[in-house]
Amino acid sequence: MSNAEATASSDHTAQGGGGSETAHNPEADRIRALLEPSVLANRLYLEDVSINVAGSHRVVHVVVDLPQEETGGVSLDVIADISKVLSDVMDSDPASDSRPYDLEVSSPGVGRPLTEPRHWHRAKGRMAKVNVIQGENITGRIQSVDDAGVTLVPEIAVKKGMKPKQGEPVKLPFDRIRNGKVEIEFSHLSEDGLEPEHNGPSEEA
Numbered sequence: 001m002s003n004a005e006a007t008a009s010s011d012h013t014a015q016g017g018g019g020s021e022t023a024h025n026p027e028a029d030r031i032r033a034l035l036e037p038s039v040l041a042n043r044l045y046l047e048d049v050s051i052n053v054a055g056s057h058r059v060v061h062v063v064v065d066l067p068q069e070e071t072g073g074v075s076l077d078v079i080a081d082i083s084k085v086l087s088d089v090m091d092s093d094p095a096s097d098s099r100p101y102d103l104e105v106s107s108p109g110v111g112r113p114l115t116e117p118r119h120w121h122r123a124k125g126r127m128a129k130v131n132v133i134q135g136e137n138i139t140g141r142i143q144s145v146d147d148a149g150v151t152l153v154p155e156i157a158v159k160k161g162m163k164p165k166q167g168e169p170v171k172l173p174f175d176r177i178r179n180g181k182v183e184i185e186f187s188h189l190s191e192d193g194l195e196p197e198h199n200g201p202s203e204e205a
Contacts, residue, residue: 027051030095031060038089039064042082044074045118047108058101062086065108068121074107114180120145127155127183133176139183140170149173150180 140152154167
C-alpha cells in the first residue's frame with residue numbers, strides 16, 4: 001500500500017454466505033476486540049481495524065503502530081510476524097461465520113495526519129505543518145508533547161537559498177490544533193530505514 005511503511009496480506013478461503021461490512025461497524029469492533037490482546041502482547045498498538053467486501057470475500061485491514069514512546073517505523077519483519085499471529089487468531093475465531101477473507105496488516109505511513117495525542121508523541125523531533133484553529137498555521141519542529149498539547153520550534157521563512165531560522169518555542173494546546181502533518185525530511189527517512197518514494201518497504205504474503 002502506498003501509505004504504509006510495511007504491508008503483509010494473506011488469503012483465507014472458505015464456504016459461506018454473503019454480507020456487507022464497512023469500517024467501524026459492530027463486526028469491525030468485534031474483530032478489533034479479538035485481535036487487540038495479541039497486538040499488545042507483541043508490543044504494538046492497534047491503530048485501526050476496517051472491513052470491506054470485495055465480491056464474495058471480506059477484506060480485513062488491520063493497522064498497527066509502535067507504542068507512542070518509541071521512535072522510528074514498524075519494520076517489514078515485524079509486520080510479517082504479527083500478520084501470521086493475527087491470521088491464526090482469526091482462523092480460531094469462535095464467532096466466525098466461516099466466510100472467506102483476506103487479511104491485510106500494515107503500519108501508518110510517514111505522511112499520516114496527526115490527529116491524536118499519540119500521533120504527536122510518535123512524531124517528536126519531526127518537522128510538521130500544524131493547522132491551527134482560530135490562529136495562524138505553524139510549520140516547526142515538534143520539541144515536546146504532554147497531556148495538554150504540543151510545543152513546536154517554528155521555522156521562520158527567509159530568502160530562497162538561505163538556511164531557515166528558528167523562532168521561539170510555541171505551545172499549542174490540543175483543543176487549538178485541527179490537525180498536523182509531518183514534513184518528510186530525507187535525513188529522517190534514512191534514520192528510519194524508509195524510502196522517500198513510498199514511505200517504506202512493502203510485502204505481499
